[in-house]
Amino acid sequence: xxxxxxxxxxxxxxxxxxxxxxxxxxxxxxxxxxxxxxxxxxxxxxxxxxxxxxxxxxxxxxxxxxxxxxxxxxxxxxxxxxxxxxxxxxxxxxxxxxxxxxxxxxxxxxxxxxxxxxxxxxxxxxxxxxxxxxxxxxxxxxxxxxxxxxxxxxxxxxxxxxxxxxxxxxxxxxxxxxxxxxxxxxxxxxxxxxx
Amino acid sequence: xxxxxxxxxxxxxxxxxxxxxxxxxxxxxxxxxxxxxxxxxxxxxxxxxxxxxxxxxxxxxxxxxxxxxxxxxxxxxxxxxxxxxxxxxxxxxxxxxxxxxxxxxxxxxxxxxxxxxxxxxxxxxxxxxxxxxxxxxxxxxxxxxxxxxxxxxxxxxxxxxxxxxxxxxxxxxxxxxxxxxxxx
Numbered sequence: 001x002x003x004x005x006x007x008x009x010x011x012x013x014x015x016x017x018x019x020x021x022x023x024x025x026x027x028x029x030x031x032x033x034x035x036x037x038x039x040x041x042x043x044x045x046x047x048x049x050x051x052x053x054x055x056x057x058x059x060x061x062x063x064x065x066x067x068x069x070x071x072x073x074x075x076x077x078x079x080x081x082x083x084x085x086x087x088x089x090x091x092x093x094x095x096x097x098x099x100x101x102x103x104x105x106x107x108x109x110x111x112x113x114x115x116x117x118x119x120x121x122x123x124x125x126x127x128x129x130x131x132x133x134x135x136x137x138x139x140x141x142x143x144x145x146x147x148x149x150x151x152x153x154x155x156x157x158x159x160x161x162x163x164x165x166x167x168x169x170x171x172x173x174x175x176x177x178x179x180x181x182x183x184x185x186x187x188x189x190x191x192x193x194x195x
Numbered sequence: 196x197x198x199x200x201x202x203x204x205x206x207x208x209x210x211x212x213x214x215x216x217x218x219x220x221x222x223x224x225x226x227x228x229x230x231x232x233x234x235x236x237x238x239x240x241x242x243x244x245x246x247x248x249x250x251x252x253x254x255x256x257x258x259x260x261x262x263x264x265x266x267x268x269x270x271x272x273x274x275x276x277x278x279x280x281x282x283x284x285x286x287x288x289x290x291x292x293x294x295x296x297x298x299x300x301x302x303x304x305x306x307x308x309x310x311x312x313x314x315x316x317x318x319x320x321x322x323x324x325x326x327x328x329x330x331x332x333x334x335x336x337x338x339x340x341x342x343x344x345x346x347x348x349x350x351x352x353x354x355x356x357x358x359x360x361x362x363x364x365x366x367x368x369x370x371x372x373x374x375x376x377x378x379x
Contacts, residue, residue, distance in 0.1 A: 103259050104235045105267040112220065112231040112370050117362055125328040127304075144325075144357050146225050166227050173224065175357035 116163035130195040132181060139190055140180040147194050148172030202229060203354055204272030205363045208256050208282055214238050217260040218367050221270045226358035232267035234260050257285040265289050274350050278364055284336040293343045300332040309352040322348045324355035
């Protein structure tokens with residue numbers, strides 16, 4: 001600590017005397033204040049804003065707006081109601097959904113009459129099988145079939161069914177079963193038998 | 196409309212969501228066709244399916260196809276037989292004659308031809324129509340009287356003596372395919 005410091009310390013604590021300095025020649029220049037008054041040129045735009053809308057009724061969607069090369073936010077564009085200046089008359093097509101009360105019907109009866117009836121082999125479910133000779137075996141049973149009305153019988157070998165064409169003019173009604181019977185032995189062919 | 200004794204009427208309505216068609220066949224007791232009618236396929240477009248929704252199938256079957264077929268058939272059968280429970284009640288309501296839905300059953304044969312057995316299902320009976328094989332499952336609509344069930348069993352048993360009473364359904368299906376495609 002320098003000597004003046006020791007003296008001040010003692011004077012402050014012992015004598016309670018403090019040296020006060022006065023500065024008389026405080027000659028400092030105030031800082032220069034420059035007032036900045038700058039005007040930024042602004043330009044108002046009154047452009048023809050083009051609005052492209054896919055569907056004019058999509059009001060809830062944000063509509064893209066643009067003026068020349070500027071893209072604008074939808075919120076920035078204030079819209080004014082405009083009256084429709086020109087009305088183009090259009091014939092609006094309406095599409096009526098109707099499912100008619102009456103459906104077109106046709107009656108191709110002859111084509112259906114020409115179709116054969118089909119009988120399956122009922123041999124397995126027969127309660128009473130007809131008696132045949134000892135050297136004969138029943139292969140299949142088809143029925144009931146009205147024998148007197150039959151015009152043609154055809155065995156469908158693939159499906160094992162019998163196709164029946166009836167004579168439409170027949171008045172017979174009595175039905176029987178027709179059996180396919182095979183005689184056991186060399187060279188014998190199965191034969192049809194009404195029983 | 197003329198009626199013929201011992202004639203059976205068969206009604207089928209088949210198809211899907213996009214196409215429904217139907218046919219009616221009246222046969223004599225031998226199964227020989229006496230009358231036949233079929234509808235043009237009904238093809239609802241997508242919009243119609245949206246508007247009608249799930250009710251479209253029911254509406255098309257009951258109102259459009261069934262009523263058109265009943266109007267087109269000229270011979271009134273003694274009984275209408277169908278294979279679809281959806282059209283059972285409307286078929287009876289519109290035709291005003293006995294109506295039954297028939298199908299095969301795995302039931303053991305009943306005692307005799309014409310025998311009727313009740314089941315646990317309301318309106319469903321087992322009817323032995325022929326001496327061999329299982330009885331048929333016969334479902335009647337709610338408003339069918341007991342005497343109508345007896346009458347149906349008698350008609351079916353009489354016809355089953357000379358024909359297979361379920362066979363015309365197969366023929367009807369084949370006829371519809373043949374008339375639609377030209378191939379049997």
